Amino acid sequence: MTELIAVVGAALYDEGRLLAARRSAPEELAGRWELPGGKVEPGERGEDALVRELREELGVEAEPLGRVPGDFDLGRGYVMRVWRARLLAGEPRPLEDHDELRWLRPDELWTVDWLPGDVPAIQALIDSSLGSVRDSSPGSGRDS
Numbered sequence: 373m374t375e376l377i378a379v380v381g382a383a384l385y386d387e388g389r390l391l392a393a394r395r396s397a398p399e400e401l402a403g404r405w406e407l408p409g410g411k412v413e414p415g416e417r418g419e420d421a422l423v424r425e426l427r428e429e430l431g432v433e434a435e436p437l438g439r440v441p442g443d444f445d446l447g448r449g450y451v452m453r454v455w456r457a458r459l460l461a462g463e464p465r466p467l468e469d470h471d472e473l474r475w476l477r478p479d480e481l482w483t484v485d486w487l488p489g490d491v492p493a494i495q496a497l498i499d500s501s502l503g504s505v506r507d508s509s510p511g512s513g514r515d516s
């Protein structure tokens with residue numbers, strides 16, 4: 373069986389807004405929007421890959437906060453895992469692979485043309501935020 377290639381996607385938040393990035397390459401993905409991130413290197417932890425990719429791609433320092441439940445199939449043997457992260461320092465700039473960045477408020481999440489593999493990831497992100505609101509209500513069980 374062929375090994376899956378692990379990709380990390382960053383759900384990077386600042387002031388309640390999510391950062392979306394428009395790909396500039398390769399040609400078949402250019403113009404579509406994604407979560408910044410990239411391939412996990414051999415032996416690297418997902419959250420470390422996330423911090424490294426955000427530094428390389430956007431020139432920012434970020435802190436991983438936790439995994440969004442789910443393994444998202446991107447096709448061609450790629451599987452994406454999404455981490456929530458918070459901006460610690462710097463202003464994101466499209467240094468690599470992207471030509472535009474946009475901070476999306478919760479009501480703007482579907483205003484960009486996400487890559488097909490990202491649509492379930494964005495939905496999971498929304499569902500898990502609603503879940504965390506629900507889980508904080510008195511008497512509710514904890515999510516692992």
Ligand SMILES: Nc1nc2c([nH]c(=O)n2[C@H]2C[C@H](O)[C@@H](COP(=O)(O)OP(=O)(O)OP(=O)(O)O)O2)c(=O)[nH]1
Pocket residue numbers: 379380381401405406407408409410411412446450452469487489490
């Ligand atoms: N980073 C990222 N990649 C995604 C998303 N959705 C999606 O289909 N992909 C695809 C695009 C690429 O084929 C693959 C990730 O590869 P990448 O090119 O971003 O990885 P990388 O930064 O490590 O790239 P490189 O070193 O090979 O240039 O996953 C997403 O939301 N974020």
